[in-house]
Amino acid sequence: MRYFQLHRLLPAAALLLVACSSDEQPEQTDAPPPEVEVMRVVPGPVEHIIELPGRVQAVRVAEIRARVNGIIQRRLYEEGTDVEAGTPLFQIDPREMQANLNAAKATLQRAQATARNAAQDLKRYEGLVAKRAISQQEYDTAVAQLRTAEADVAQAQASVESAELNLEYTRVESPIEGRAGRAQVTEGALVTATEGTLLTTVEQFDPVQVSFAQSSSDLLALRAQVASGALQLPERGQVPVRLLLEDGSEYPQTGYIDFLAMTIDESTGTVALRAEVPNPDHLLLPGQFVRARINAGTRPRAIAIPQRAVIVGDNSASVKLVGDDDQVSTRTVELGPLQGSRWLIRSGLEEGDVIIVEGGQNARDGQPVRTKPWEPPAEAAEDEPAPR
Incomplete structure (x- = not known):
């Protein structure tokens, strides 16, 4: 009897367990689409930017060389400082040039005295030849002597001017405004004009020039895009250039292309370009590596x-x-x-x-x-x- 009751209860318990397990499972829902x-x-x-590597160059470089022979007495500037045009840089011993100037002035005075004497003789001869007191040949000789004396005066005057220039050259001055470099000679050194002894250099850093090169194929493609209208060049033909420094920062000043070579370098197949960039704070130095971002126009x-x-x-x-x-x-x-x-x-x-x-x-x-x-x-x- 007990076996019969247990046999009847087992299926009911199984159904109850299935129902409970189905109630505990969560309802299956579709996930929302991703956002x-x-x-x-x-x-x-859009601006058409071309980025090219470049090198900074001084816009003007003056090589200061000796123009007379002599001994360096003094260096008159401090190396690595900014100088103005006309600033004295070196003093060459001027005594020999001063002696040459004095000798030239003496020669000039002698020639002037000779010319004055010849002029007086000619004036006297003019009255005598009119009275036929002297021959015409003697008068012509006096005229020739005066002309020779005047030529000697002109030659002596040129010698004086040359001596004055040589004396001025003993005081070596900067021809441009810029930064004076390291002195190549010291006090007591012998310099010569024939060899053009290099004394120092003066470089102008504001503005500076940046030289770079573009491949001829890229330049040809650029011209084709301009011709087709796909690329519009900047107004007034000014092509702006921005510089990226070696540390990745952007230089604050904007430059412009000022030179484009009309020939292609056979060894590299590139065309040389150059930009002029303001450098008021002297942040850019000659020889410095930069990357130039050239605004070569606008794609409309x-x-x-x-x-x-x-x-x-x-x-x-x-x-x-x-x-x-x-x-x-x-x-x-x-x-x-x-x-x-x-x-x-x-x-x-x-x-x-x-x-x-x-x-x-x-x-x-x-x-x-x-x-x-x-x-x-x-x-x-x-x-x-x-x-x-």
Whole structure:
């Protein structure tokens, strides 16, 4: 009897356990679509920036050399200081030049006395030849003597001027304003004009010149874009240049291209360019390495997207788009140069496309997503060079 009752209770207990276990399981619900931040592609004017390495050069360099023979008496400047045009730099022993000047002046005085005497003789002969007291030949001889004496005076005067110049050259002055370099001679050194002994150099640092080179193929492509209208040159033909220093900081002053060579270097296949940059604080020094960012014009309808929106692979680049049905798709794009925090897109995107900027790693192709507008960080917006 007990076996019969237990046999009837076992199925009921099993049903009760199944019901309890099913009540404890949570209800299965679908996960919400991932949220992504998107932006709409809008073409606009974008500056075409070319970045090239360059070297700083002094805009003017004066080599101070000896113009007379002599012994250096004194150095009149402090090495490494700024000097004005006409600042005395060296003093060469002037005594020999002073003696030569005195001798030249004496020769001039003798020639002047001879010329005055010849002029008086000629004046007397004029009255005598009129009275036929002397022959015409004697009168002509007096005229020739006066002309010879006047020529001697002119020659002696030139010798005096030359001696005065040599005396002035004993005081060596700077021909330009700039920074005087290290002295190449010391007191007591013999310098000569024939060898042009180098005494020092003076370099002008404000402004400075930056020299760099661009490949001929890139220059040809640039001209083709200008001719087709894809690139518009700056107004008034002025091409601005910004410099990046060796530590990565940007130099505060803006320069402009002032020279473009019309020949191609056969050994390198490049074209030489040069920019003139203000340097009021002397932050740029000759020989310094910099990177020049050249604003070579504006692309009137270029597409620039944030760098974080681009997926760069080994051989290609792509972006993720959101269609009208809020589904994700991937599209391959051709990248142009990177400007700041934006990629220029040469092909692959069109106006009106919606691309994913943030959250794309959670979105798969064909999957629906929830979208919200992407807003660039404040610091990135300040550094953004393009679009303007």
